[in-house]
Amino acid sequence: MQKTRDIGKLKEIAKNLRKDILRMLHTAGSGHTGGSLSAIDILATLYFSRMRHSPDPSFSGPRDRFILSKGHGAPALYAVLAESGYFDKKHLMTLRKMNSILSGHPYSPSTPGVEVCTGSLGQGLSIANGMAMALKLNKTDEKVFCMMGDGETQEGQVWEAAMTAAHYKLDNVTAFLDNNGLQIDGVVKDIMGIEPIGDKWRAFGWEVFEIDGHDFGQILDALDKADRTKGKPSLIWAHTVKGKGVSFMENKVGYHGKAPDKDELDRAMAELDAA
Amino acid sequence: MTEVKMKSLRDAYGQALAELGAENENIVVLDSDLSGSTRTSVFAARFPERFFNMGVAEQDMISTAAGLAAAGKIPFASTFAVFASGRAWDQVRQSVCMGRMNVKIVASHGGITVGEDGPTHQALEDIALMRVMPNISVIVPADAHETAAAVRAVAGIDGPFYIRTARDKFPVLLPEDFSFTPGKGTLLREGSDVAIVACGIMVSKALEAAELLSAEGISAAVVNMSTIKPLDEELTLSLAASAGAIVTAEEHSVIGGLGSAVAEVISENDPVPVVRVGMRAAVGSSGKPDELLNKFGMTTEMVVSAARKATGMKKEKAPGRSRTVLSG
Numbered sequence: 001m002q003k004t005r006d007i008g009k010l011k012e013i014a015k016n017l018r019k020d021i022l023r024m025l026h027t028a029g030s031g032h033t034g035g036s037l038s039a040i041d042i043l044a045t046l047y048f049s050r051m052r053h054s055p056d057p058s059f060s061g062p063r064d065r066f067i068l069s070k071g072h073g074a075p076a077l078y079a080v081l082a083e084s085g086y087f088d089k090k091h092l093m094t095l096r097k098m099n100s101i102l103s104g105h106p107y108s109p110s111t112p113g114v115e116v117c118t119g120s121l122g123q124g125l126s127i128a129n130g131m132a133m134a135l136k137l138n139k140t141d142e143k144v145f146c147m148m149g150d151g152e153t154q155e156g157q158v159w160e161a162a163m164t165a166a167h168y169k170l171d172n173v174t175a176f177l178d179n180n181g182l183q184i185d186g187v188v189k190d191i192m193g194i195e196p197i198g199d200k201w202r203a204f205g206w207e208v209f210e211i212d213g214h215d216f217g218q219i220l221d222a223l224d225k226a227d228r229t230k231g232k233p234s235l236i237w238a239h240t241v242k243g244k245g246v247s248f249m250e251n252k253v254g255y256h257g258k259a260p261d262k263d264e265l266d267r268a269m270a271e272l273d274a275a
Numbered sequence: 276m277t278e279v280k281m282k283s284l285r286d287a288y289g290q291a292l293a294e295l296g297a298e299n300e301n302i303v304v305l306d307s308d309l310s311g312s313t314r315t316s317v318f319a320a321r322f323p324e325r326f327f328n329m330g331v332a333e334q335d336m337i338s339t340a341a342g343l344a345a346a347g348k349i350p351f352a353s354t355f356a357v358f359a360s361g362r363a364w365d366q367v368r369q370s371v372c373m374g375r376m377n378v379k380i381v382a383s384h385g386g387i388t389v390g391e392d393g394p395t396h397q398a399l400e401d402i403a404l405m406r407v408m409p410n411i412s413v414i415v416p417a418d419a420h421e422t423a424a425a426v427r428a429v430a431g432i433d434g435p436f437y438i439r440t441a442r443d444k445f446p447v448l449l450p451e452d453f454s455f456t457p458g459k460g461t462l463l464r465e466g467s468d469v470a471i472v473a474c475g476i477m478v479s480k481a482l483e484a485a486e487l488l489s490a491e492g493i494s495a496a497v498v499n500m501s502t503i504k505p506l507d508e509e510l511t512l513s514l515a516a517s518a519g520a521i522v523t524a525e526e527h528s529v530i531g532g533l534g535s536a537v538a539e540v541i542s543e544n545d546p547v548p549v550v551r552v553g554m555r556a557a558v559g560s561s562g563k564p565d566e567l568l569n570k571f572g573m574t575t576e577m578v579v580s581a582a583r584k585a586t587g588m589k590k591e592k593a594p595g596r597s598r599t600v601l602s603g
């Protein structure tokens with residue numbers, strides 16, 4: 001797919017990706033709906049507007065990388081990878097099933113375009129840092145993007161990695177915080193508060209850009225600013241809505257790890273078509 | 276007996292790593308604030324731009340190493356065995372092993388010979404913890420020369436490896452130009468009554484035990500089984516067939532390590548007696564390495580008595596003899 005900065009086009013792409021996510025989760029009968037829908041606008045922007053990448057294994061040009069540290073958002077990643085041509089879209093309807101190339105959480109050996117295994121939370125930023133160190137040694141301008149959940153930042157390793165990226169001045173790392181405010185057991189601030197989260201990242205030596213994670217203009221603008229930030233890593237602190245795009249799923253803890261049934265799928269599709 | 280030369284495994288690692296660094300610019304090294312102890316400091320001094328000190332953060336170190344590997348580098352990550360295997364277990368599992376990333380974990384201070392630092396720092400579970408994970412090979416060299424050879428060998432093989440070195444110096448057993456092949460045990464001494472399968476510091480004790488056993492008329496073979504995973508099944512089964520009794524010896528818990536690996540293969544294919552020498556107590560204690568090996572039964576004498584027990588069990592099982600009568 002041709003890269004675009006046209007916000008209308010990105011909206012249309014994201015709408016179709018949301019439908020793919022809902023269809024694959026409904027067919028799978030389980031999986032993480034809410035966090036896939038909160039992340040998808042950022043993933044769509046990365047894969048269809050920002051990142052240099054290709055599904056062609058022989059592609060030798062500069063290649064940017066993406067790590068989905070919040071691995072339970074796998075349906076969102078699979079949707080953008082299929083749309084990008086890493087594998088046929090027919091595989092989406094095999095999510096979580098026996099012999100599928102699409103595991104419940106990202107498993108690199110079976111899925112083209114998935115760089116590493118994630119799902120046990122807190123490891124992705126460290127991996128992104130390692131890639132960024134290698135790319136700096138290679139003296140290329142290739143970049144590494146990483147997406148974390150807000151609940152995920154309760155993992156200690158996230159802060160080890162935050163220190164590392166700043167210490168080694170990894171300005172080729174841009175991390176997204178998908179701050180949808182909910183985690184499996186409830187509201188993040190009730191389970192284990194993470195605020196003041198922006199101040200924490202700043203204190204760890206990161207440049208922080210606070211945005212609405214569903215506003216394509218703001219996502220693109222923050223990516224441009226991160227690009228211009230030298231000598232330190234960037235965190236794009238994205239306020240998002242869990243279940244975004246489907247009114248009855250929005251901000252509902254219950255849709256963290258629940259797939260839509262037939263009735264919910266039909267209602268969601270109708271809503272997305274009408275939007 | 277000729278004079279025994281002692282050499283440090285971690286020194287051998289540091290030296291081999293620095294040599295590899297000069298030969299291959301894709302070699303990168305990570306440590307978590309123990310570079311002086313693990314000897315990655317030798318590499319760090321020569322190639323500072325390819326050395327990453329991660330601070331006291333073993334989990335971050337292992338996942339970062341996976342990222343370096345994903346981008347084409349050959350990372351060696353080092354810390355103490357207790358931290359590499361325990362503290363960072365989930366990172367080794369998910370970031371490294373599942374995706375079969377080309378990460379080499381070389382952990383020093385394995386086993387009870389860590390000594391004075393005491394129970395918290397004595398890795399007696401690391402072989403078990405690493406062996407159970409997917410795709411990773413586990414190597415416990417017997418001496419400094421094998422350490423250097425193993426480090427060189429794994430640098431050239433794609434995929435994850437765990438190599439355990441030690442704080443203490445070990446007797447030199449193998450020639451300096453020893454050629455290491457992962458997955459292959461080395462027969463160091465022929466014998467027909469019992470086969471002693473050992474790794475690490477226990478290989479030298481197994482050789483001493485074989486000498487003592489020979490004086491009592493027991494002919495003991497000795498194998499250096501430095502690759503614990505994948506285990507050299509062919510050699511293990513040929514020993515079971517030729518000697519009919521096996522003793523395993525390791526500086527590790529008797530649960531889950533070399534002894535377990537050998538017993539698994541033997542019991543599924545050709546059941547013969549297997550007697551394990553290793554750590555049987557719950558935890559170690561502070562002390563000098565030799566004092567600790569003696570206290571916790573990882574000694575030449577324990578290998579000898581295990582060999583007597585194993586050969587005795589073999590006789591009990593001999594055809595035409597009643598086990599009930601003998602055990603009464």
